[in-house]
Amino acid sequence: MTTAEQLEGPQKVTWCTGCGNYGILAALKKAVIELDIPVHNLVISSGIGCSGKIPHYIGGLNSFHTLHGRPIPVASGIHLTNSELRVIVHTGDGDCLGEGLGHFVHAARRNVNLAVFIHNNGVMGLTKGQFSPAAPRGYVSNTSPPPPGAPMDPANPVTQAIVAGATYVARGFSGDQKALVELMVGAVNHRGFAVLDILQPCVTWNRQLTWKFYNENTYSLQDNGHDVTNKLSALEKALSSDSKIPIGVFYKVDAPDLASGIALPKDVPLKDHITNLKDVQKIIDDLVL
């Protein structure tokens, strides 16, 4: 059984006081304990940004802190060569929806068995507050054009995921621990591409998307009745221009995952499989005239 002591962070946390990431880290630890998967079989692949630092604040498990925008392809390589591992991607809205959006869409299309947790605060925090792809239209920052602010609509990861083919799509809020842990556990246990968009305030830079805003403007999908197997109603909820933001599972279906279409050995993880040299010799000999 995994204990809280095992998961104690190897490093001092560098996030700002009051940061939404603390709630995500706390929920992750609770989820790992609840999942009760041996920690040596858990891997975190993270990108770059405040979200990317999470592997250094949780101990015991494996992790790979990769490049900006690339934690999903790295995680795909990890999962496919050792499908006994459970791989969780921690990425930010800048990481996942900016440089990484192409990978995100294609990974969803492939239904690769990963759980992707997007730390979504609408802002590029670590580079000091530029507007992210998830920033609302008109968001004023040091790189958005004055006077209108960001002159474009935000990327919506929930919509993107549903349309692209993800088979578990949910939204959580860093301030709602109970629901967030449940959604994380659900995402990791789901076989296929699971996306969890996690709303989290950036207390330093983002004056619009605050704790107060989220507390007042979110509601539970599940408490209000929603069919998670219906793609169109999932999209309807995801696209809703209602001022209230839905939290919970939008979409969840079963579909063949990528690994089932790859030449993986039956008995061992791919990384432990050894090619029989006699088979290679036979291939060569068949080519000899």
Added chain:
Amino acid sequence: MDITFNIGGEAGQGIDTIGDLLSQVFVQAGFYTFTIKDFESRIRGGYNFTQVRVSDRPIHAPVDCIDVIVALSREAVTEQRNNLEEEGVIIFDDTIEFDNLEACHYPAPLERIAKEVGGNVRMMNAAALGAILSVLRFPFKLAEEALNAIFGRKGEAVVASNVAVAKALYDLTTEKFTGTCRYSLDTLEHGPCKDRLLLTGSRALALGAMAANLKWISAYPMSPSTSVFMDIVSYAHDLNIGALQTEDEIASICMAIGASYTGARSMVTTSGGGFSLMVEAVGLSAMAEAPVVIYNAQRPGPSTGLPTRTEQADLLFMAFASQGEFPRIMLAPKDPLEAFDVATRAFNLADKFQIPVMILGDQYFADSVMNIQRIDVSGVKIDRGKLAASGPDPDYKRYLLTKDGISPRAFPGDEGKSVVSSGNVHREDGHITENADIRTKMVAKFMNKLPAIMESLNPPILYGNEGAEITLLTWGSTWGAANEAMQILKDAGVSINQLHFCDLYPLRTEKLRKVLSKSRQIISVEQNVTSQFAQLVKMATGITAHHHINKYDGRPMTARWIVDEIREAGIK
């Protein structure tokens, strides 16, 4: 005997199948063959050719002069006219309208006979073969034996119809053809060559990678690298190799790095443009010490350049690609046989030093076909490098500081260990840091690998006598043409040798200094405009080449071209 055939036509007309059949027949008959492919970036139409050179002595490059042209389109009838030997022959299908007939022209009913005798227009390759062999007075008995061996696996009916079509054209040509050819092979018997494995550089690399226990390959299609990926995909199910065509080259290399982190041997294949996209992740492979083998089949750049043609101009780019400083290894096989060996070595070197290893090929290397001896895989050794002791170890450190800079690897899933990797500067346990002292130690860790890396690389090979006055300095696929040029000049009384490099970077300099110090004229011969390898040599040793021979038109070199360049430059 040294004959060259050129089969020209539109893309999609089947010129490759004629070329393949021709080389197979000569291989069966005991000869050395060397085939190049020259094609445009289009699916149908245009003008493309396959050029097959056949000899009773080993050959490693094409030549400029053609003995027999087989033309499947009007353009192909005229396109190579100037390269035809004085007693050369141009065979073309008699449905092609062409009036300016000379003695060398021979319109033949290839398509008609293929349909009438073989019942299928696709038998044109056998028809063309019959016409070619008749023009050469090649004994049909040898051809029949060869066709039996080539088509034997497909059943008697296939053999019989191929033989019948070839024979029909052979007899018809013997009767009708009135021109001359500089070869009359009527007394020909089996040649001396026993090498029966017809292989491209691409396929040899694929076979080497598979023998080296490759378990993961991800790639995005890009000429001229794709054939390696296609070959491996075709065996992926049988050998259990994970293979995925990704959304782009960035994803390819990132997946390969993820695979490497879990302990699978991984590889990516691409060309220069794709490698450009991969560059940031090359740095991740280095920083995380997650070894990856990267194959770049070079083509002329910059940008899209000439997508289906050849160049060696990515050398310095690859040597210095990525921000920051770290060790890497670069290897450039000269031919298919060496390619197999290079592939198996690349994976061992990558694992041993936990670094990216790059294999540089080019379109000429990738697509050229030659017959080589049967490759025996029993000699392939797998060296995974330093591995951590099995069993739980709560204090396991992925980046443990050691004297040789190499830390024992463990993999996620290993019970009782936590494997932490990062592209940021990290502590021994893999967690990130900005500490100046650790940063310095981690850079030193990279650099401490260098002495052993140098030891593991092969020195260059000297062809000819040490102490010759002129040295040809070559690397990778230009070996064959330069080697033949050296022989031609030597035979003409020139004091010349060739110093050839497969292992390019980091550059071993002992033998290089020894050989070059004795030569009066160093001539670099490279398929690029800036003599990139000569620049690398100068950087590492201060030795400057005296002359530079550079080809950058996208077409491979020939020995005659090199000899002419040397003579025109007045080098003696």
